[in-house]
Amino acid sequence: MLSNARSVQEDEFGHNGGMCDWLGDGRSARIKMGGSFTTTSERSLETHGHLFMIGDTQTHMYQILEGVVGVYKMLADGRRQIVNFYYPGDIIGWAVPGAWTQHAEALCKTRIRSIPTSTVDTLITTERGFGKALLSMLATELEETRDQLLSLGRKSALEKVATFLLRISRRNQREDNDEGLLHLPMKRAEIADYLGLTIETVSRNITILKKTGIIHLESNTVVRITDMSQLEDLADGDN
Amino acid sequence: MLSNARSVQEDEFGHNGGMCDWLGDGRSARIKMGGSFTTTSERSLETHGHLFMIGDTQTHMYQILEGVVGVYKMLADGRRQIVNFYYPGDIIGWAVPGAWTQHAEALCKTRIRSIPTSTVDTLITTERGFGKALLSMLATELEETRDQLLSLGRKSALEKVATFLLRISRRNQREDNDEGLLHLPMKRAEIADYLGLTIETVSRNITILKKTGIIHLESNTVVRITDMSQLEDLADGDN
DNA sequence: CGGGTTTTTGAATTTTATCAATGGCTGTGG
DNA sequence: CCACAGCCATTGATAAAATTCAAAAACCCG
Numbered sequence: 001m002l003s004n005a006r007s008v009q010e011d012e013f014g015h016n017g018g019m020c021d022w023l024g025d026g027r028s029a030r031i032k033m034g035g036s037f038t039t040t041s042e043r044s045l046e047t048h049g050h051l052f053m054i055g056d057t058q059t060h061m062y063q064i065l066e067g068v069v070g071v072y073k074m075l076a077d078g079r080r081q082i083v084n085f086y087y088p089g090d091i092i093g094w095a096v097p098g099a100w101t102q103h104a105e106a107l108c109k110t111r112i113r114s115i116p117t118s119t120v121d122t123l124i125t126t127e128r129g130f131g132k133a134l135l136s137m138l139a140t141e142l143e144e145t146r147d148q149l150l151s152l153g154r155k156s157a158l159e160k161v162a163t164f165l166l167r168i169s170r171r172n173q174r175e176d177n178d179e180g181l182l183h184l185p186m187k188r189a190e191i192a193d194y195l196g197l198t199i200e201t202v203s204r205n206i207t208i209l210k211k212t213g214i215i216h217l218e219s220n221t222v223v224r225i226t227d228m229s230q231l232e233d234l235a236d237g238d239n
Numbered sequence: 240m241l242s243n244a245r246s247v248q249e250d251e252f253g254h255n256g257g258m259c260d261w262l263g264d265g266r267s268a269r270i271k272m273g274g275s276f277t278t279t280s281e282r283s284l285e286t287h288g289h290l291f292m293i294g295d296t297q298t299h300m301y302q303i304l305e306g307v308v309g310v311y312k313m314l315a316d317g318r319r320q321i322v323n324f325y326y327p328g329d330i331i332g333w334a335v336p337g338a339w340t341q342h343a344e345a346l347c348k349t350r351i352r353s354i355p356t357s358t359v360d361t362l363i364t365t366e367r368g369f370g371k372a373l374l375s376m377l378a379t380e381l382e383e384t385r386d387q388l389l390s391l392g393r394k395s396a397l398e399k400v401a402t403f404l405l406r407i408s409r410r411n412q413r414e415d416n417d418e419g420l421l422h423l424p425m426k427r428a429e430i431a432d433y434l435g436l437t438i439e440t441v442s443r444n445i446t447i448l449k450k451t452g453i454i455h456l457e458s459n460t461v462v463r464i465t466d467m468s469q470l471e472d473l474a475d476g477d478n
Numbered sequence: 479c480g481g482g483t484t485t486t487t488g489a490a491t492t493t494t495a496t497c498a499a500t501g502g503c504t505g506t507g508g
Numbered sequence: 509c510c511a512c513a514g515c516c517a518t519t520g521a522t523a524a525a526a527t528t529c530a531a532a533a534a535c536c537c538g
Contacts, residue, residue, distance in 0.1 A: 479538105480537105480538095481536105481537095481538095482535105482536090482537095483534105483535080483536080483537100484533100484534080484535070484536090485532105485533080485534070485535080486531105486532080486533070486534080487530105487531085487532075487533085488529105488530085488531080488532095489528100489529085489530085489531105490527105490528085490529080490530100491526105491527080491528070491529090492525100492526085492527070492528080493524100493525085493526075493527080494523105494524085494525075494526090495522100495523080495524070495525080496521100496522080496523070496524080497520105497521085497522080497523090498519105498520085498521085498522100499518105499519085499520080499521105500517105500518080500519075500520095501516100501517080501518070501519090502515100502516085502517080502518090503514105503515090503516080503517095504513100504514090504515090504516105505512105505513095505514095506511100506512090506513085506514105507510105507511090507512090507513105508509105508510090508511085508512100
């Protein structure tokens with residue numbers, strides 16, 4: 001299900017040997033790190049393992065190699081808002097320096113590469129274009145977060161669920177996977193906490209999409225989109 | 240509707256003459272530009288004047304000098320989500336390069352300084368620390384947007400309104416203004432579109448805060464906070 | 479002062495949450 | 509291999525919250 005992310009063998013910590021490629025096309029900025037810094041390390045997390053907790057000092061940036069991580073905030077009484085899901089290739093962490101202001105939890109077995117912030121700092125001054133790539137990455141994430149604001153603030157439950165599914169589909173497209181076949185590694189509770197709904201409401205609305213013939217559930221975690229344009233209309237509030 | 244965009248007369252495009260100060264303390268990153276680039280210009284907007292619309296090419300970054308700007312997204316049927324309010328000193332614009340993905344509208348008479356993106360590009364490579372200041376600024380904005388996600392996704396109407404007021408109060412604090420006296424230049428409709436509520440719900444909940452003795456309305460646009468700790472508890476979901 | 483806009487308030491309706499129960503899948507041990 | 513336990517997801521009934529529709533009150537600007 002999750003693509004096998006193998007470690008890339010590279011030369012030592014010199015500069016330009018392709019060790020740090022970045023694609024800054026703006027729309028989908030991504031930093032590809034060859035895994036070739038002396039200071040870079042890998043680690044694994046079990047389901048529900050925490051990558052970091054609120055208040056922890058930020059020592060690293062993280063790149064997901066395999067699995068999914070949910071970053072979330074909480075209220076005093078336990079209400080939770082998942083702020084984003086991170087998939088293989090995604091990077092967590094150019095945040096406001098200091099302590100983390102949210103939690104990050106693995107939603108399934110997950111493998112992660114850690115890059116010390118000091119290394120990142122160095123690269124910004126060392127590597128031409130690295131800083132710009134980070135800017136682009138952050139700008140993209142801000143843009144997606146704003147789309148999510150629109151979703152949470154103004155869309156109905158059904159529209160939210162449609163938007164969520166479409167987002168995964170679009171991601172598949174970018175990664176050259178089947179845009180019609182979605183794998184949802186997270187549970188309904190996590191989708192609910194991402195969409196600002198309850199488990200029951202998420203479930204009910206998935207059922208509606210199913211009965212309308214817009215999607216088909218191959219299993220609880222595998223969804224096939226059977227009417228993409230209707231799904232898009234729903235997500236855009238076109239009706 | 241868009242009025243006098245007079246160009247500011249300045250010295251030539253030299254480097255370090257104190258022309259670009261930046262405060263990168265992380266928590267409240269801010270770029271202060273002395274208004275000293277040949278390419279920098281000022282312009283004014285009347286209430287409801289648009290700084291840019293979705294789809295417009297990004298040619299500038301903007302710094303608010305006076306007034307308030309609301310940046311928003313819309314759905315096909317007209318539902319609107321205001322993504323952020325920008326006050327004097329704030330900068331709009333390090334976005335994903337290309338076209339704007341949202342609208343920006345003046346919510347009252349507003350004065351703005353425009354900085355061409357080309358200038359920004361140059362500064363990133365020219366000025367040591369400029370890129371980092373931008374990163375810090377973006378990270379701060381992302382962080383605030385995530386807080387807003389928590390608000391929209393998981394807080395009740397009353398808690399949302401409390402959070403909103405508190406946010407303005409905190410801003411006053413940062414700017415060394417009276418943290419207990421809030422000026423709301425925007426209308427109820429705009430607060431509603433920011434909080435994902437209706438005008439009526441915003442109004443009702445302001446009334447509740449008033450009747451509970453947490454705030455006092457000196458006028459429709461001037462609020463005095465009379466019980467800060469209760470307001471904070473509400474905003475944090477402490478009850 | 480007056481007309482238009484904005485805000486507040488009220489009543490009815492809709493949407494979503496909550497509470498409660500059932501159904502389904504998975505993995506384990508007899 | 510089957511039975512059962514534990515966890516999730518779904519479904520149903522009811523309650524709560526916010527929206528909608530409607531009208532009155534307050535405000536602002538000329």
